[in-house]
Amino acid sequence: MRLSQMLLVTLREDPAEAEIPSHKLLVRAGYIRRIGSGVYAYLPLMWRVLQKVSQIVREEMNATGAQECLLPQLQPSDLWKESGRWDTYTKAEGIMFSLIDRQDRELGLGPTHEEVITAIAREMIRSYRQLPQTLYQIQTKFRDEIRPRFGLMRGREFIMKDAYSFDADEAAMSESYQKMNQAYHNILRRCGLKFRAVDADSGAIGGSGSQEFMVLADAGEDEILYTDDGKYAANVEKAVSMPPDVEPSPFETYEKRETPGTETIEKVCKFLNCSPTNLVKNVLYQAVFDSGTTALILVHIRGDQGVNEVKLQNELVKLADHYGGKTIVSLTVPDADAQQKWAAKSLPLGYISPALSDDYIQSQKDVAPKFIRLADHTVADLQNFVTGADQSGYHVVGANWGAQFQKPSLVVDVRKATVGDRALHDPNQTLQTARGIEIGHIFQLGTKYSKALGATYTNEQGDEIPLAMGCYGVGVSRLAQSAVEQSYDKDGIIWSVAIAPYHAVVVIPNVGDAAQVAAAETLYAELNQAGVETLLDDRNERAGVKFKDSELIGIPYRVVTGKALNNGKVEVVKRATKETEEVAIAEVVSTLKHWIMDATQ
Amino acid sequence: MRLSQMLLVTLREDPAEAEIPSHKLLVRAGYIRRIGSGVYAYLPLMWRVLQKVSQIVREEMNATGAQECLLPQLQPSDLWKESGRWDTYTKAEGIMFSLIDRQDRELGLGPTHEEVITAIAREMIRSYRQLPQTLYQIQTKFRDEIRPRFGLMRGREFIMKDAYSFDADEAAMSESYQKMNQAYHNILRRCGLKFRAVDADSGAIGGSGSQEFMVLADAGEDEILYTDDGKYAANVEKAVSMPPDVEPSPFETYEKRETPGTETIEKVCKFLNCSPTNLVKNVLYQAVFDSGTTALILVHIRGDQGVNEVKLQNELVKLADHYGGKTIVSLTVPDADAQQKWAAKSLPLGYISPALSDDYIQSQKDVAPKFIRLADHTVADLQNFVTGADQSGYHVVGANWGAQFQKPSLVVDVRKATVGDRALHDPNQTLQTARGIEIGHIFQLGTKYSKALGATYTNEQGDEIPLAMGCYGVGVSRLAQSAVEQSYDKDGIIWSVAIAPYHAVVVIPNVGDAAQVAAAETLYAELNQAGVETLLDDRNERAGVKFKDSELIGIPYRVVTGKALNNGKVEVVKRATKETEEVAIAEVVSTLKHWIMDATQ
Structure with missing residues (x-):
């Protein structure tokens, strides 16, 4: 393709709509155009x-x-009702576009x-x-x-x-x-x-x-x-992953302690001079099952660990049939807003105990008639632990399952693995991110x-x-x-040879120079004939503009019919490394064919 | 591809849903499956x-x-509103599916x-x-x-x-x-x-x-x-086309005649003993412009000719800006129902005159406030013609424009050309259909x-x-x-080589015969290697089933590793003609390559 005949418009400025480098570059280099929200035209290069x-x-x-x-893009709703996913996809999650045809039948895209x-x-x-x-x-x-x-x-x-x-x-x-x-x-x-x-x-x-x-x-x-x-x-x-080891608990006997102003793990550890691994943290969620049932969820997890909500969601889905459903449609994170509401219902936030008070559970019956308690593996065998006392400003220490608190019946993995954790398959390997x-x-x-x-x-x-x-x-x-996104530099895109829109671009620095044009036209024809997909930049533009465009577009190899022509050579530039070498005109085709073969093996 | 591994299901019976041969055959031969109304899955062969x-x-x-x-399939409604086609496409004609996204924006497909x-x-x-x-x-x-x-x-x-x-x-x-x-x-x-x-x-x-x-x-x-x-x-x-010549009018003077029971052209011609070419027929329509205006349309056309409603519609669209619009959204054919309504308003159907009575036009003002009169070229120069007298059971004869009836100001081509008409470019050529x-x-x-x-x-x-x-x-x-639809016979589809799903099928009549299998496997590999796109029918089925399937599917060339193997040959059958020839095994590849090249030049 000749650039003089191609619909190619490159932009100097980053488009306002774009946040990440690959998006900016694809718009600037003339690969895509936005037609509507989340909807793009793929232009010829793209x-x-x-x-x-x-x-x-x-x-x-x-x-x-x-x-x-x-397969069809228009899908009858019947099929999705058979699988039970119609409501989830069109309503609960709403990620499927749906429409009504002239016969008033529902279809999904x-x-x-x-x-x-x-x-x-x-x-x-x-x-x-x-x-x-x-x-x-x-x-x-x-x-x-x-x-x-x-x-x-x-x-x-x-x-x-x-x-x-x-x-x-x-x-x-x-x-x-x-x-x-x-x-x-x-x-x-x-x-x-x-x-x-x-x-x-x-x-x-x-x-x-x-x-x-x-x-x-x-x-x-x-x-x-x-x-x-x-x-x-x-x-x-x-x-x-393997959670970090538990440090020995400094508390050997059960006791309720006044711990004023210790709503966070950090504060309570500092106050009690213990490790977060000695703590049982009790986290509240609200889950709505597709059957319509709402449940209050209490998760016990070790003080130094966080809850992985995707894992939690999966564990709750497993329980869904107990609640007349197949899945859950929402899992409410206890955000500031929810916490305030809960606080208003006299829940001692930051001091919740594993035995959530019956009073509280009862007070929630109107909004969350069911109550589910789950323990993460990290707390299943914890001994002499510290946890909330269900009273603002108080914790208990030296607590044990089966003694002060009922042993959890549902022990599951809802723990967030994090960078630095030891791998399960080999404790000498730590997780990287x-x-x-x-x-x-x-x-x-x-x-x-x-x-x-x-x-x-x-x-x-x-x-x-x-x-x-x-x-x-x-x-x-x-x-x-x-x-x-993985491969670009300050000048533009760097495509791998295998998926670049063209392998090479032959640039004529000065279209007024007959020798440059003749050499370029010959190379352009020969390269394409040999299966090297090649553009010809025959536009009446300055050489600098052409070089900039070829770098922005990211064509792997640029062949320039410039000064070296006097020695029967052309300049060949590799986009990725910007390495330049002079290649004899007669060897350009075979050189590029070799490079392309090497790069796409 | 080996048929033993392919998802190919052929049917003996015509599917109930199919009306025309090509539809029946594509379903029977396993090319397509219906998923919903007007929505099909294209299976691998298709x-x-x-x-x-x-x-x-x-x-x-x-x-x-x-x-x-x-370009995107999802199209923002804004663009269609700019061109003025949104309402026409989604409402008036309703051929564009439209939907509402989660931000309540309208999109068209x-x-x-x-x-x-x-x-x-x-x-x-x-x-x-x-x-x-x-x-x-x-x-x-x-x-x-x-x-x-x-x-x-x-x-x-x-x-x-x-x-x-x-x-x-x-x-x-x-x-x-x-x-x-x-x-x-x-x-x-x-x-x-x-x-x-x-x-x-x-x-x-x-x-x-x-x-x-x-x-x-x-x-x-x-x-x-x-x-x-x-x-x-x-x-x-x-x-x-050129309309047939006008026969001389038998009426030289203007006169109103009683013509009882002559609502059709045929009847009035018989009664008055004249040619349909002597008649001016007056046809009524109702058109609704996109501006909302409704107009009563009266078309004059020669008695032996019919109105082409597509042409009429185009002529009316040209007038749309007079009525504050760009197009017309409906053109009501005077069907039996409409005629009855009009008759109820005392219109002498079958006897309408070119000068539609003011009474009648007035009586229609509530439903069709505008009135448009168009004459087809066939009546522009007609002399001494017969036409309705605006009174049930009466015609006038020997009428002329400019004398008894106002000369039409809009003379256009709204005539239906028909088989047998003389061509405009050469009167010796008649139109074929x-x-x-x-x-x-x-x-x-x-x-x-x-x-x-x-x-x-x-x-x-x-x-x-x-x-x-x-x-x-x-x-x-x-x-x-x-x-x-253009190329099939009683046994199935006959694809042209250029668009057949495969060029050839190698059929093993008996998969229990090692020599047959070995010859077929070799040919299958060699043909594909040579660029002849080839299926291998290695299913454990009777030879008859395989032959029938290959004919139903319509693969251009069938290679059978059967009896002829004894002479170092295979049977090659051309699907289109059913010609069979024995080809030496060593020559199968080159023979098929030649045939394919000849067929796709």
């Missing part, structure tokens, strides 16, 4: 990047034996396709002889994000590859999952990204296990905890959707068995932007 | 066909210098992209130096069809290629249009389709001229009129959208000039199905 990423994804999917298809693909499998897969099957598609998806931002990172319309596997049983499902896991590693490696695969929470998709693929970047919205030996990495939402952008997520769904929709197959014995499913997503447009 | 068609479209677009991009692309051009194109530009995308689009049917032919979600050109003036726009016209011819030829490019009505898109590309098929929803010399073809909605499926439509838009949205550029003289636009659509998914 479209080429997206096609490159899609093609890598496609090749790796096909290599696993997965078959490409395309697909944010994901478990329901549709399971309905297809229900019709088409009948026998064990048809298994395994994996289908995938590369498609624009929709989410009515609460706060669309960061350009393509958190848009309301974005491109995803989603794949779904169908297997006879959990063991076979696990094999399909492992194949996809490998394919995802291949995709990210081929795209030239620094990344980590991490253990992840399965969220609203559900299922028994999942991994996220995180592109490492400072602007990432996710925190990753990992060990240097490469054996452990997890999203902080899911991460586990990094920021990441989630660009992929793979799930072992099991039979959640096949049971809900009745997607079964007949096994060799003639029994009807629900299909074991997996689902696997890559954010194609998000991946493309995350590549920029 | 997806390959769609990719083939898309790639041909892409290559031909790129050859014109057009640049591929991808794009059925077309003039607004979005013009908004981009407005921001990006500033100077004549950037022109011309053509952008295109291949994308899923949405229409809330009143009656979705015929599978992919009239779906609510479908794949389109849409392109938009931006030029400095009408002359340059016309050049861009001609390039696209040529590209469209190339696309259809390469897809192996029999088609016609026809003059077309521009409809709701607007602009000064347009052509439709019609795939010829009996099930087509459109009627085409054309001449055998290839010089004229038009959609019947737009077609023009054919049915077609509209798969493409190209428009010279002019400045309609650029003026509405303020998309201008600065010319060499420094003046701000609105961009001259064209827009160009191909229904990719509709094209794929129309190819089936």
